[in-house]
Amino acid sequence: MTYRAFLRSLAFILDQGFWHEEAALEQVLDALPTRQRQAKWPRRLIGRIFTTFSRYTRPSFGELSRFLRGDKDLQADLKRLTAIPLIVWRPGDQTRPHPVLRISGDLPILKSVRDLASFLRMPVNSLQALADVHSREVRTLDARHRHYNYRWIQKRSGGQRLIEIPKERLKHAQSQLLECILRHVPVHEAARAYRRGLSLRDAVEQHVGQRILLRIDLQDFFPSIGVGKVRQVFRHLGYPSVVAMHMAGLCTNVVPQAVLETTSSNHRLSHVYQLPHLPQGAPTSAVLSNLASYRMDARLTGLAAYWSMQYTRYADDLLFSGDSLSAAQVSRLRTQILAVASDEGFRIRRYKTKVMRAGRQQSALGLTLNSQANTMRRDFDNLRALLNNAVRHGLESQNRDNHPKFLEHLAGRVAYHRSMNPKRGARLDRLLSRLTNE
Incomplete structure (x- = not known):
């Protein structure tokens, strides 16, 4: 040789x-x-x-x-x-998972693109078209020939978010990868969103009653997770490079320029959507976002421990809590968090970074955390006022967003308040029952 x-x-x-x-x-x-x-x-x-x-x-x-x-x-x-x-x-x-991963169950052994196509029950050429490793979607003008449907929705904080909804054939392939592979892979303990058996209360419980709470938001979370990180997830599961590349292609997308021209969103948003990224709307994206963020979660957990603090992440919300820090220490910690996030390919929404000390309202994920996890008072008051008006003036008079199943939507909001605060929930239940009995 x-x-x-x-x-x-x-x-x-x-x-x-x-x-x-x-x-x-x-x-x-x-x-x-x-x-x-x-x-x-x-x-x-x-x-x-x-x-x-x-x-x-x-x-x-x-x-x-x-x-x-x-x-x-x-x-x-x-x-x-x-x-x-x-x-x-x-x-x-070479088709075994990374030795440090504690996989629950056996993963399918896929040594080639042909094996992957057989596993997904489709011809190889169909797999290659759906995986779109050459990003042809971005140049596809006719919406009928695209793999995704696109819809812009308004964010509560302003701006727009693009929902990328895979069409049936691609969605079926993604669902198979999710159920047969991704669901069996453990995520970092700090990741609290998109996990079966964990509630919103579980996501914030360890931050309740702390002397200081630091909340940091990641900007453009899903589109910031590129195809390289997704491919790396599948490589760590032991799949050969070419198989991992096609799996990552099935789970990522590039958005056609024509779709981006229908919004007034800023240039950066257009830029990240035209690179292969996790599409918000695909069944695989939630789990993959946790798996692709594993290293960041590990690094931030270590950073939090250095400062004698606790860290969790709920999708794009980073939460740190613990003993009180001086203003200078908070500034150092925030700079270090920014450096880790940037090194991992994320950007921080600086205007949404908040430092909340004991004695003032501490809130995260729509909950107050000072003495117990509770719904925000203003959210409770707004929902109670809406239900009162619906009782007086009729249900449809309050459906300003033309929600197709408005009563079920209200019932879900009431159930959320009930789960966090049974007393408040009971008050809302009485109003809701008057609507359902009419």
Whole structure:
């Protein structure tokens, strides 16, 4: 085996295998002849690689190749051998999840694009069209030929949010990936949104009654999670690069320019939507947003511990709480949070960053947190006034947004208040029952 072929094969094995020090060493040793598996040079090589590159972000094949070509220590080690070792790649060993992941259940083994197409029960050419790895959606003028329907909605805080709704065929493929793969992958404990069995109360409980509460919002959360991070999720699950690329393609989207021209939103919003990103409206996006944010959650949890604080994230809302900090310490902490978020590809909504100390109202996620998790008084008063007016003047007189199922919508809002504050909920229930009995 020539030296160049040896380096190319070595880079390929590291690129296709798991990005974890022990697993990478095991994969390299498995590919070597038996007599070389006790040698010290593979262990030293893996140590240098993981010292050079981040343990959390896998380098590309090109970066690995350049590192190996320039590694003088590897060259010196190989010169001591009588011959360049023969490397044999065993692809069947590469479809296991990352060793540090605690997967619940067995994931489907998919070694090729053909395997993925078979798993999704569609022809390979249909899979390639839906995965759209070349971002043809952005150039598709005829809405009938697009993979998504698009709808702009107004944000409460102002501005607009784009809802990208996958069409039936793509939605079915995404749902299969969600139920058969993504649902079985654990997210970071700090991630509290989009998790079965966790309520809004669970998301804020540990921040109740703290001396200081810091609330920070991430800007454009879903569109800021690009295809690279999504692909990395599937690579960590053990899927080969080309399979992970098509899985990521199925779960991300680029928005046609014609759709963006229908809104007055700012230039940055248009820019992020024209890069492959998580579409808000796809069944896979919520779970993938948590998985793709795992490293950020781990880093911010460590940062919070350094300041003797607690950290949780509910979608794009970052919450830190704990003992009181001075104004200078809060400023340092906020700068450090900004640096971590920026390093992870996110931006902070500076105008929505709030520091709330004990003695004043502390609120997050529409709840007050001073002594117990409770609904905001103004929200309760507004809903009570709406129900009173509906009783007096008729239900439809209050349906200013033309909600198609307005009574069910009101019942859901009342149930939310009841779950957080039974006394307030009972007062709202009495008004709601007068509407349902009419």
